[in-house]
Amino acid sequence: MFTEVTLKLLEGFGTTLEIFVLTLVFALPLGLIISFGSMSKFWPLKWLTKGIVWIIRGTPLMLQLIVIFYGPGLVGTWATAQIANGASGFLIEWLATWQVFDRFFAVMLAFIINYSCYFSEIYRGGIESISKGQYEAGQVLGMPKAQVFFRVVLLQVVKRIVPPMSNEIITLVKDTSLARIVMVYEIIWAAQKFIKSDGLLWPLFYTAVYYLIFCGALTLLFGWIEKKMDYFKS
Amino acid sequence: MAILEVKGIYKKFGKTEVLRGIDFSMEEGEVLSIIGSSGSGKTTLLRSISFLETADEGTVTLDGEVVFDAKSVFKRNKKEQREVQSKFGFVFQQFNLFPQYTALENVMLAPKLLAKEREDYKKNKKEILAEIEAHAKALLDRAGLSDKYSNYPCELSGGQQQRVAICRALALNPKIMLFDEPTSALDPEITNEVLKVIKSVADLGMTMIIVTHEMNFAKNISDKIIFMDEGVIAEEGTPQQIFTNPQNPRTKEFITSFSQQTEDL
Numbered sequence: 001m002f003t004e005v006t007l008k009l010l011e012g013f014g015t016t017l018e019i020f021v022l023t024l025v026f027a028l029p030l031g032l033i034i035s036f037g038s039m040s041k042f043w044p045l046k047w048l049t050k051g052i053v054w055i056i057r058g059t060p061l062m063l064q065l066i067v068i069f070y071g072p073g074l075v076g077t078w079a080t081a082q083i084a085n086g087a088s089g090f091l092i093e094w095l096a097t098w099q100v101f102d103r104f105f106a107v108m109l110a111f112i113i114n115y116s117c118y119f120s121e122i123y124r125g126g127i128e129s130i131s132k133g134q135y136e137a138g139q140v141l142g143m144p145k146a147q148v149f150f151r152v153v154l155l156q157v158v159k160r161i162v163p164p165m166s167n168e169i170i171t172l173v174k175d176t177s178l179a180r181i182v183m184v185y186e187i188i189w190a191a192q193k194f195i196k197s198d199g200l201l202w203p204l205f206y207t208a209v210y211y212l213i214f215c216g217a218l219t220l221l222f223g224w225i226e227k228k229m230d231y232f233k234s
Numbered sequence: 235m236a237i238l239e240v241k242g243i244y245k246k247f248g249k250t251e252v253l254r255g256i257d258f259s260m261e262e263g264e265v266l267s268i269i270g271s272s273g274s275g276k277t278t279l280l281r282s283i284s285f286l287e288t289a290d291e292g293t294v295t296l297d298g299e300v301v302f303d304a305k306s307v308f309k310r311n312k313k314e315q316r317e318v319q320s321k322f323g324f325v326f327q328q329f330n331l332f333p334q335y336t337a338l339e340n341v342m343l344a345p346k347l348l349a350k351e352r353e354d355y356k357k358n359k360k361e362i363l364a365e366i367e368a369h370a371k372a373l374l375d376r377a378g379l380s381d382k383y384s385n386y387p388c389e390l391s392g393g394q395q396q397r398v399a400i401c402r403a404l405a406l407n408p409k410i411m412l413f414d415e416p417t418s419a420l421d422p423e424i425t426n427e428v429l430k431v432i433k434s435v436a437d438l439g440m441t442m443i444i445v446t447h448e449m450n451f452a453k454n455i456s457d458k459i460i461f462m463d464e465g466v467i468a469e470e471g472t473p474q475q476i477f478t479n480p481q482n483p484r485t486k487e488f489i490t491s492f493s494q495q496t497e498d499l
Contacts, residue, residue: 131328131330133326133328133330134330134332136286136326136330137326137330137331137332139285139286139319140284140285140286140319140322140323140324140403141319141320141343141344141402141403141406142315142316142317142319142320142344142348142406143316143344143347144312144315144316147347151343151347152332155334156333156334159334231386232333232334232386232387232388233333233386233387233388234333234334
């Protein structure tokens with residue numbers, strides 16, 4: 001039984017890892033773009049970005065998952081009903097085509113949007129903490145703005161954001177369990193199945209081991225990265 | 235012909251008028267010190283000359299070319315901006331070395347990036363880089379830093395960092411060097427090592443402007459001294475004139491307060 005549970009949980013943990021990796025792959029670069037938006041001197045862009053970040057950070061990820069998974073289907077059904085009642089027009093017809101997303105796709109969409117907003121704030125903090133003198137030193141050496149950012153500022157930003165980033169990334173590992181809310185088969189869901197099928201509660205407790213080992217490995221990795229960048233102070 | 239000509243520079247920050255009509259010119263190889271109390275606009279003037287601030291009015295002419303004119307917005311492309319900017323070497327009060335690069339890399343970074351834009355870069359890459367490295371090393375050697383090539387800024391003292399910063403500014407072969415209170419962030423004991431390096435640069439015939447509170451240094455190194463007060467040039471003259479026979483009552487007051495300080499100690 002123990003082997004069977006271990007293997008089933010490992011299978012579920014595969015999905016957990018998939019959510020984790022895909023979220024990082026998309027949210028890390030997207031977060032940087034969002035941070036540029038929130039630091040923009042063009043105020044409509046700045047306030048639009050800040051508004052979105054406020055909404056995403058101000059509501060639970062669980063709620064965002066539910067809205068993204070169930071929302072489009074509800075809109076589609078409502079619009080179809082309106083058309084049946086005689087409504088017409090381009091907009092309503094388009095809304096009527098809305099359908100429920102694939103479960104996994106909905107989860108990825110919610111996680112990527114949510115995490116890129118959190119990451120954007122970390123990037124913003126890191127970028128704004130670099131002294132004006134670094135930019136000016138680049139400027140008086142004739143370096144164009146992009147060169148100053150990539151050659152001078154970026155590595156200093158990376159060094160500064162490793163601790164808050166590692167914190168956020170470790171939170172992500174555990175947040176993946178929220179995917180269970182829209183019935184994506186990740187490790188918690190895999191464990192819960194044993195309650196129903198075999199009346200076993202311990203597989204659910206056992207999932208902690210998977211999380212602990214993975215987060216432990218991540219902690220070691222981030223510690224190593226921090227050490228690697230110890231050669232300079234900024 | 236004057237190498238640098240500054241005409242009618244005005245600059246406001248909000249409602250505060252920091253510069254209220256600055257005119258002066260310099261000959262090639264001249265050393266000019268700008269003195270004056272804090273808030274008199276010395277630093278803003280230096281920053282306005284080198285594009286770190288944009289003056290509201292006035293022109294700056296370098297080597298016969300108008301490099302700044304408040305009336306017409308210069309639409310320079312990156313290459314042109316780079317060219318004109320690199321004619322000014324700038325040394326900051328806070329050094330502003332790049333912390334992730336070694337002393338040598340700090341000095342080499344800008345010339346290397348500039349060289350990448352040369353048409354023959356790909357073909358002669360090795361020679362070009364070797365040349366840049368040799369030049370950077372020569373600069374560091376002259377500043378007494380031959381054993382510090384591979385040290386990171388955090389491993390260097392303030393004086394050493396500032397000397398690296400001077401080499402970094404010299405690496406692009408500027409027409410003129412601007413020093414913004416280069417020793418104000420340093421301990422008195424290590425001020426001298428930086429002043430010596432600045433002196434050695436002056437001895438090579440470099441045109442330079444030094445904003446400083448080191449009166450003795452200004453007196454010894456300068457061909458000309460400008461005393462600034464409340465955004466205008468209150469008095470301009472040789473060190474002899476300014477220090478021993480100031481005409482403006484404000485200059486007199488400023489110079490006396492400094493010499494008294496020395497006597498009091």
